[in-house]
Amino acid sequence: MKAATIFDLTGTVALVTGASSGLGARFAQVLAANGAKVALVARRKDRLDALCGRIEKAGGTAMAIEADVLDRAAMLRAFDETHQAFGTVSILVNNAGAAQGVRALDMTEEEWRRILSLDLDSVFFWSQEGARRMLAAGVKGSIVNTASVLAFGAAKGVTAYAVAKAGVVQLTKALALELAFKGVRVNAIAPGWFVTDINRAFLEGDKGEEMKRSIPMGRFGAEGDLDGALLLLASKAGAYMTGATIIADGGQVVRIG
Numbered sequence: 001m002k003a004a005t006i007f008d009l010t011g012t013v014a015l016v017t018g019a020s021s022g023l024g025a026r027f028a029q030v031l032a033a034n035g036a037k038v039a040l041v042a043r044r045k046d047r048l049d050a051l052c053g054r055i056e057k058a059g060g061t062a063m064a065i066e067a068d069v070l071d072r073a074a075m076l077r078a079f080d081e082t083h084q085a086f087g088t089v090s091i092l093v094n095n096a097g098a099a100q101g102v103r104a105l106d107m108t109e110e111e112w113r114r115i116l117s118l119d120l121d122s123v124f125f126w127s128q129e130g131a132r133r134m135l136a137a138g139v140k141g142s143i144v145n146t147a148s149v150l151a152f153g154a155a156k157g158v159t160a161y162a163v164a165k166a167g168v169v170q171l172t173k174a175l176a177l178e179l180a181f182k183g184v185r186v187n188a189i190a191p192g193w194f195v196t197d198i199n200r201a202f203l204e205g206d207k208g209e210e211m212k213r214s215i216p217m218g219r220f221g222a223e224g225d226l227d228g229a230l231l232l233l234a235s236k237a238g239a240y241m242t243g244a245t246i247i248a249d250g251g252q253v254v255r256i257g
């Protein structure tokens, strides 16, 4: 089998949340470059429109949908609009997320709930809606969730985020189990540190060099480092994979000393 054949996404419809910047923007471009029609979802419509233009200029097909992943009505609208334009979503990438930088003892209840709602609850509700529609349309689909190395280890100041991401790994397994026989695969990618808007100030600050040295490969993730994992999970190449979390972190989580 040729790699170009098993990774080909022609005929698929992808929806990527958090596509307005960082990892999600890259995911959308990679899916489109490999043949998927892609719905780009986030709150910053101007950024989505700009990305849509770049994808189309490169020969791909995309549409921009302004939606807050916490808004259930907006979620339904996003799936409806994608369906009307491209057909049933067959690849759902739950990528929208944010971290907070606050020590546990200083965290308010509101902040705790905001992070859990965004980084865990929304992954469940978008997966639930996406899977319902795949089953109703008889579509064999793939759901890819963005977890984090913080699902496997803790760091100071990101308690709620780490708990949410650990929840995403477990949610991935639980949904995979219920949906496997119905033809919907559910997997996750757990990235290490990639410099994006979520962490730029921190990773490019004083602590950055120290953090880089603690990564066995000696560098942060670079653009393209998650392309292979995404394409594997989204395409026929990963046809027998479900419930898995692929860690792409330069060796970070295997380090003890």
Ligand SMILES: NC(=O)c1ccc[n+]([C@@H]2O[C@H](COP(=O)([O-])OP(=O)(O)OC[C@H]3O[C@@H](n4cnc5c(N)ncnc54)[C@H](OP(=O)(O)O)[C@@H]3O)[C@@H](O)[C@H]2O)c1
Binding pocket: 017, 018, 019, 020, 021, 022, 023, 024, 041, 042, 043, 044, 045, 047, 067, 068, 069, 070, 095, 096, 097, 098, 099, 118, 146, 147, 148, 149, 190, 191, 192, 193, 194, 195, 196, 197, 198, 199
């Ligand atoms: N960068 C890393 O080192 C790293 C490591 C592990 C995991 N991750 C995960 O990777 C994912 C992407 O993060 P990133 O690093 O690419 O950061 P980013 O550049 O800040 O991207 C976050 C994305 O999430 C969207 N978003 C946030 N809140 C939203 C909401 N309520 N509704 C809709 N969209 C929302 C943002 O779009 P709008 O603001 O336009 O809505 C943006 O597109 C996150 O789940 C993050 O936890 C990142």
